[in-house]
Amino acid sequence: MDVLLSGQLLFAALITGALYALIALGLNLVYGTMRLLNVAHGDLVMIGAYVAFWGLTLFGLSPVVGLVLAAAAGALLGWLTYLGLFRRLLASPQLMRRLEGNSLLLFFGISVILQNLASLAFTASARGYQFMDQVYRFGDVALTGNRIFVLVVAVAICAAVYLLLRFHVFGLAIKALIERRDAALIVGVDIDRVQLAAICLGFAIAAIAGVLVSTTEQISPFMGFPFTISAFVVIILGGLGNISAGLVAGLLLGVLEVYGVALTSAAYRSVLIYGVFIAILLVRPQGLLGRGSVVR
Amino acid sequence: MIRSLALPILFGLAGLVLPFTGSSYLIGVGFALCCSIALVQSWTVLSAMTGYVSLGHAVFYGLGAYVVALSWGALPMPVGLLLAGGVAGVFALLVGMPVLRVRGPYFVILTFGLAELVKYLVIILESELGSFSRLMFGAPDLGVLYAIAFALAAIATAGALLIRRSRLGRGLLALRENEEAAETVGVPVVRLKLVAFALSAVIPGVVGGLAAMRTTYFEPMQAFDPTVSFTIVTMAVVGGSDDARGPLLGAAFFTILSEVLWARLPQVYMVVLGLLLILFVLFIPRGLAGIFAGRPGKAA
Numbered sequence: 001m002d003v004l005l006s007g008q009l010l011f012a013a014l015i016t017g018a019l020y021a022l023i024a025l026g027l028n029l030v031y032g033t034m035r036l037l038n039v040a041h042g043d044l045v046m047i048g049a050y051v052a053f054w055g056l057t058l059f060g061l062s063p064v065v066g067l068v069l070a071a072a073a074g075a076l077l078g079w080l081t082y083l084g085l086f087r088r089l090l091a092s093p094q095l096m097r098r099l100e101g102n103s104l105l106l107f108f109g110i111s112v113i114l115q116n117l118a119s120l121a122f123t124a125s126a127r128g129y130q131f132m133d134q135v136y137r138f139g140d141v142a143l144t145g146n147r148i149f150v151l152v153v154a155v156a157i158c159a160a161v162y163l164l165l166r167f168h169v170f171g172l173a174i175k176a177l178i179e180r181r182d183a184a185l186i187v188g189v190d191i192d193r194v195q196l197a198a199i200c201l202g203f204a205i206a207a208i209a210g211v212l213v214s215t216t217e218q219i220s221p222f223m224g225f226p227f228t229i230s231a232f233v234v235i236i237l238g239g240l241g242n243i244s245a246g247l248v249a250g251l252l253l254g255v256l257e258v259y260g261v262a263l264t265s266a267a268y269r270s271v272l273i274y275g276v277f278i279a280i281l282l283v284r285p286q287g288l289l290g291r292g293s294v295v296r
Numbered sequence: 297m298i299r300s301l302a303l304p305i306l307f308g309l310a311g312l313v314l315p316f317t318g319s320s321y322l323i324g325v326g327f328a329l330c331c332s333i334a335l336v337q338s339w340t341v342l343s344a345m346t347g348y349v350s351l352g353h354a355v356f357y358g359l360g361a362y363v364v365a366l367s368w369g370a371l372p373m374p375v376g377l378l379l380a381g382g383v384a385g386v387f388a389l390l391v392g393m394p395v396l397r398v399r400g401p402y403f404v405i406l407t408f409g410l411a412e413l414v415k416y417l418v419i420i421l422e423s424e425l426g427s428f429s430r431l432m433f434g435a436p437d438l439g440v441l442y443a444i445a446f447a448l449a450a451i452a453t454a455g456a457l458l459i460r461r462s463r464l465g466r467g468l469l470a471l472r473e474n475e476e477a478a479e480t481v482g483v484p485v486v487r488l489k490l491v492a493f494a495l496s497a498v499i500p501g502v503v504g505g506l507a508a509m510r511t512t513y514f515e516p517m518q519a520f521d522p523t524v525s526f527t528i529v530t531m532a533v534v535g536g537s538d539d540a541r542g543p544l545l546g547a548a549f550f551t552i553l554s555e556v557l558w559a560r561l562p563q564v565y566m567v568v569l570g571l572l573l574i575l576f577v578l579f580i581p582r583g584l585a586g587i588f589a590g591r592p593g594k595a596a
Binding site for chain 2: 108229
């Protein structure tokens with residue numbers, strides 16, 4: 001019982017939760033604006049992790065620089081896939097009829113390609129590096145520097161994106177698109193540009209999250225999938241396309257996972273995550289924190 | 297009608313001739329092909345006919361494998377296989393009620409999540425039972441397994457053909473186009489969906505059991521591998537799922553591709569699979585069968 005009340009566990013939950021919130025934020029932007037189910041989202045996390053790893057190993061660049069490089073790589077990938085694939089998908093009425101299903105298949109294709117190209121290029125073996133691994137003490141809580149780094153960066157980026165969506169004109173356009181696409185078009189939102197921006201931003205956020213992951217964990221070409229799943233659980237928990245609820249849901253999942261595992265054992269982690277996932281889908285598909293009903 | 301039967305008959309004849317080659321390599325490939333055909337045809341009964349796209353058919357496959365592994369040595373092999381199909385079907389009936397209320401993208405990810413949940417539950421169960429993988433000694437030889445797989449593929453193909461022409465099939469197509477409208481004119485949508493779900497689960501259950509016999513062991517991570525679900529969907533997309541020809545073409549295409557590439561260059565195979573999936577979704581939505589029908593890209 002002492003363990004459950006310790007600040008150590010609380011911080012572990014906060015760090016996991018902030019990371020989940022960040023990863024899910026990117027997924028939610030892409031789903032919200034375009035109704036695309038990005039099952040390759042975790043693979044973008046993987047790409048970000050490799051950018052940081054190679055940046056440090058080959059050029060001695062700090063992961064702080066890696067954050068910028070990864071964001072650029074993510075945005076570039078978003079730009080390429082939007083122009084190459086999704087603009088076409090979104091423009092064809094016939095493909096739009098089953099947009100979510102089709103987007104899921106396309107992203108699955110992208111996911112398989114990214115994983116296996118990474119595996120061909122970097123080999124399948126796990127890699128890691130040391131970064132800020134000195135321990136800091138706050139009262140009875142001991143945290144390594146890299147975990148504080150994860151927490152600070154994740155919270156800062158979530159906050160920045162939230163403020164962007166809330167106050168900046170471009171963010172408002174993204175929000176308009178999420179809420180009512182047709183109306184956004186009528187009032188003069190340049191849908192094509194906003195969609196491109198949303199996908200670049202969403203991919204960049206995932207890649208940044210990858211850099212954060214790489215500072216604390218080993219990385220491999222197939223590391224992305226569990227992040228895809230967690231991100232989907234989070235955005236469903238918050239309600240698909242509901243950005244601010246998604247941030248709260250990310251923290252909630254972090255708490256659920258860390259305390260759930262502490263109460264049972266690590267073997268139950270997946271059962272816990274999928275159990276929550278299924279329960280929410282069955283009972284409240286509009287999301288635990290969502291308002292009203294959604295078009296299903 | 298004749299045109300749509302030509303290809304299944306061709307496949308059937310080839311399948312009957314195959315054992316006489318006596319080549320265990322070819323029979324092995326034939327076994328894989330028949331299993332894939334059986335899986336994809338079963339999948340279309342639910343997903344192509346009702347529009348409820350399942351990304352979790354691995355759960356039926358895995359359950360079938362688990363039933364056969366558990367009953368191995370205790371029950372005669374044919375009984376174990378029938379039980380595998382039965383358990384998969386009953387499981388579909390049980391979870392179908394709540395699951396089939398959920399629609400569209402939610403249904404897709406729900407089926408996926410369900411399959412993963414069952415996988416991890418089986419892993420926990422197995423570790424509680426103190427077993428991490430089960431070996432099956434004395435599995436039937438390849439010729440027998442091939443014969444069963446061929447029969448399953450034939451049953452699944454005939455079933456898919458018949459269901460499309462039946463009252464059930466028409467009801468399913470009606471609810472795919474517009475569930476509310478179908479219900480209004482008296483189609484019992486809830487019952488039909490459930491029947492389709494159960495029907496599409498039985499044969500994958502048997503195939504899973506058969507596959508476990510072929511590898512002679514059961515391991516949950518492998519039996520419930522989500523790749524099984526993804527491969528089924530990919531085959532259906534590339535082959536086309538508007539009629540019974542698509543799954544035949546899709547399964548044949550990927551079986552050959554995997555023979556050529558998988559053993560030597562597994563990663564290249566996966567990259568090619570991803571590229572093909574993207575290509576077909578965007579440019580050839582009716583699949584290989586659509587090209588055969590001479591109207592590629594036109595919606596049904």
